[in-house]
Amino acid sequence: MIESDYLIVGAGACGLAFADTLLSEAPNATITIVDERAAPGGHWVDAYDFVKTHQPASFYGVNSTQLGHDRIDETGLNAGFYDLASGAEIRTYFADVLERVLLASGRVRYIPESHYDFERRVLVTPEGETALRARKVVDTTYTAGPIPATHTPSYAIAPGVRHAPVNVLAGSEGEAAGYVIIGAGKTGADACVYLIQRGVDPDAITWIMPQDVWFYDRALYQPGDEHLDHLFELTAVQMEIAATAQTADEVLMRLEQSGTLMRIDPCVAPGAYRCATITRAEMGVMKRVKNIARLGRVQRIERDCIVLDRGEIPTGPDVLHVDCSAKAVRPRPPLPVFDGERITVQFVRTCQPPFCAAFIAMVEAHFEDEAKKNVLCAPVPSPERAIDWLSMTLQTAINTFAWMQEPVLANWLARSRLNGQRGLMRPSAALTPVQAEARKRMRAVTPAAVANLRKLVAESV
Numbered sequence: 001m002i003e004s005d006y007l008i009v010g011a012g013a014c015g016l017a018f019a020d021t022l023l024s025e026a027p028n029a030t031i032t033i034v035d036e037r038a039a040p041g042g043h044w045v046d047a048y049d050f051v052k053t054h055q056p057a058s059f060y061g062v063n064s065t066q067l068g069h070d071r072i073d074e075t076g077l078n079a080g081f082y083d084l085a086s087g088a089e090i091r092t093y094f095a096d097v098l099e100r101v102l103l104a105s106g107r108v109r110y111i112p113e114s115h116y117d118f119e120r121r122v123l124v125t126p127e128g129e130t131a132l133r134a135r136k137v138v139d140t141t142y143t144a145g146p147i148p149a150t151h152t153p154s155y156a157i158a159p160g161v162r163h164a165p166v167n168v169l170a171g172s173e174g175e176a177a178g179y180v181i182i183g184a185g186k187t188g189a190d191a192c193v194y195l196i197q198r199g200v201d202p203d204a205i206t207w208i209m210p211q212d213v214w215f216y217d218r219a220l221y222q223p224g225d226e227h228l229d230h231l232f233e234l235t236a237v238q239m240e241i242a243a244t245a246q247t248a249d250e251v252l253m254r255l256e257q258s259g260t261l262m263r264i265d266p267c268v269a270p271g272a273y274r275c276a277t278i279t280r281a282e283m284g285v286m287k288r289v290k291n292i293a294r295l296g297r298v299q300r301i302e303r304d305c306i307v308l309d310r311g312e313i314p315t316g317p318d319v320l321h322v323d324c325s326a327k328a329v330r331p332r333p334p335l336p337v338f339d340g341e342r343i344t345v346q347f348v349r350t351c352q353p354p355f356c357a358a359f360i361a362m363v364e365a366h367f368e369d370e371a372k373k374n375v376l377c378a379p380v381p382s383p384e385r386a387i388d389w390l391s392m393t394l395q396t397a398i399n400t401f402a403w404m405q406e407p408v409l410a411n412w413l414a415r416s417r418l419n420g421q422r423g424l425m426r427p428s429a430a431l432t433p434v435q436a437e438a439r440k441r442m443r444a445v446t447p448a449a450v451a452n453l454r455k456l457v458a459e460s461v
């Protein structure tokens with residue numbers, strides 16, 4: 001039997017971020033981390049070669065350890081913005097964090113290649129089954145989605161059709177006369193951008209877009225002082241829009257006009273918002289793809305045609321069909337984060353999973369009362385539909401207000417490297433005139449924004 005104070009199921013970014021913060025905030029806690037994979041890092045272990053974080057590396061990973069170089073890219077599609085981390089960098093980073101921070105503490109045990117059976121409370125390993133006992137079980141698998149490399153597409157594929165996960169694009173198997181990119185999320189966008197950057201003619205790409213997607217401008221997720229005036233100003237504008245718009249659609253359209261959200265085609269209203277974060281330069285490349293099929297989801301791929309919900313398009317033997325339809329975050333009904341001996345890690349702020357996991361660990365370490373803990377960690381809906389920009393922003397605003405009433409949390413938020421909103425929490429004396437003015441507007445309008453978002457979200461159900 002293996003015993004520890006905490007059993008963390010999943011050694012992905014969220015499991016490791018939770019462990020790292022718990023280790024520093026709960027000085028005697030012992031932790032067992034288990035994962036089915038052979039290496040730490042979760043989905044990053046099997047990610048495609050050209051994958052990168054879509055937000056700056058400065059905000060990603062675990063709280064104790066810097067990721068990336070904290071410098072501004074001078075070239076490429078991210079020029080002018082803080083560096084992103086590649087999949088290879090992230091894998092090295094998590095292996096290092098595991099060895100140097102977690103295992104070196106002497107309080108953490110890591111068991112790879114092991115499946116935790118939540119029902120039977122046993123760990124299934126290649127050697128057999130082991131009972132695990134822990135005061136708390138931390139489930140980081142609840143919203144974790146399937147990954148492109150191992151995901152099973154929902155559509156049928158006829159024999160002889162060239163079809164592969166996005167991972168093949170980086171190798172020689174990825175050479176083709178034409179490409180069909182299946183999926184309009186961040187992976188599909190990455191695939192189109194990667195191919196065009198590699199010299200593929202945009203007209204050789206067909207992009208299957210069951211629904212269009214709102215993208216978030218990366219200019220608004222930047223750590224440096226030089227971006228802070230813009231961040232303050234746009235956050236104030238977002239709250240003003242949230243307070244005054246008459247409909248959910250009006251919120252989204254005005255967010256686009258303000259420079260917060262982007263879409264591929266100004267004539268098509270996106271149905272989805274999944275926190276995908278890109279630069280305007282990347283959007284410029286994506287817009288070069290003109291063959292966009294908006295005929296619903298793929299039902300099956302035949303040798304000479306693709307059958308979709310609302311029609312067919314031609315294809316052929318020289319065409320590589322690239323599956324980008326796996327969703328990184330699986331939308332699930334919200335659960336109480338703290339429920340007896342179970343902690344279910346979920347979003348408690350919009351679009352920053354490792355931050356959320358570290359924050360939940362912080363609350364676990366510093367608060368006793370379960371009801372209070374659940375107020376501080378009220379789940380923010382997972383990003384899925386366009387309306388979720390509103391519901392996520394609403395719950396994030398409510399949570400942030402509750403956090404700022406607790407000095408231990410407010411202090412941590414002001415210091416945490418994972419906190420993508422850290423700049424907004426600066427003391428008033430450190431603000432530029434632009435920032436001070438924007439903060440005044442934000443404070444004045446937030447109660448009305450919360451009330452209006454609540455109404456618009458309720459109307460959309």
Ligand SMILES: Cc1cc2nc3c(=O)[nH]c(=O)nc-3n(C[C@H](O)[C@H](O)[C@H](O)COP(=O)(O)OP(=O)(O)OC[C@H]3O[C@@H](n4cnc5c(N)ncnc54)[C@H](O)[C@@H]3O)c2cc1C
Pocket residue numbers: 009010011012013014015034035036037041042043044051052053054055056060114115116117118140141143144145186328329351352353354355
């Ligand atoms: C291309 C891409 C870029 C991204 N960029 C960013 C970014 O810049 N910033 C950001 O905040 N987020 C980003 N994300 C979101 C990202 O998904 C999260 O940041 C994070 O990696 C999710 O980690 P996780 O631990 O929740 O899930 P996972 O990485 O899926 O880890 C869950 C782990 O649990 C294990 N597991 C599942 N069930 C069991 C079981 N029963 N027993 C044992 N082990 C089990 C799995 O093997 C897996 O390793 C990005 C996602 C993608 C796909």
